[in-house]
Amino acid sequence: MTRAIWIPWPVLLTLLAALALAIIPIPDALRPARPEWLALVLIYWAMAFPSRIGILTAFVAGLMLDTLLGQLLGQNAIALAVVTYIVLQIHPRLRVYPVWQQMIVVALLMALFKLLALWPQGITGFPPGSILYWLPVVTSTLAWPLMYFLLRDMRRRWLLHLT
Template sequence: MWVKSGLLPLLFSYLLALVLTIMPIPSVLEPWRPDWVSLVLLYWLIAIPHRVGFGTVLVMGLLTDILMGSTFGIYAIALVVMAYPALRHFQRIRNYSLTQQLIIVAVLILMKRVIVYELEHVLNDAVFNLPYLYPVLSSAIIWPWLFLILRRYRRRYLIR
């Protein structure tokens, strides 16, 4: 039942995004780690907005808060704010070329990262460093490939 409805493959993609977020990588590449949770959520928000909404985004944000050890709710708030324009304009974004989508994804992830930084700064006196914004660039670069992989995955497992 879960596989037929596409729920299990959808949950697996969320789990994989969370694992990639905390998976160890060489310290030289750590500042460049793409924002996997945001990328996967943005894809599903654009592809199947009738199944993935603010509830999913909120749960993924809270799980990210737990995994990252941040103040509870920071990532959840930032992801919900990031998701709003994607959900509001999903039909328009869906019809853009991959290059145009790449720019939109970069702006949305930049917005999310700025919100997370501001909340961390206010609550925990976080200090800004330029490498904090590197994931915006790496996420934008990865978006076309991730889009194509997840589209094939969605079609393969009939996620609708």
């Protein structure tokens, strides 16, 4: 008999918090620098629980993000699914890297995420306005240590028995 794969409630709460951070109002000057919170959370949980957080979770979360941001449906969903797939492929190595090396991988994953999200925009005739489109790659990379340590602490407190 197979057991059902379920997502633990602390993981769901962090995904909802990341969605909330994606739409929370911030000053116009800071808006281009908003980190990709949902992508960071998905990267961490896919790395920590590869058997529970997968491509379908990333795709559904991306559809929610597309809906909340009013963007082309599937734009972020496909990009997050691809990034999560890559994390699932490299998670055994990624888990043992120190945080500064993980930051390099996260920077590459964020650049890929932004590139994949840019593709449908270009096809539909809505290319980004400026080079500031790529600023979340930098801010997300810089936010990775904070996200990593917060989620690791949460995992150790609430979810240690699932690893």
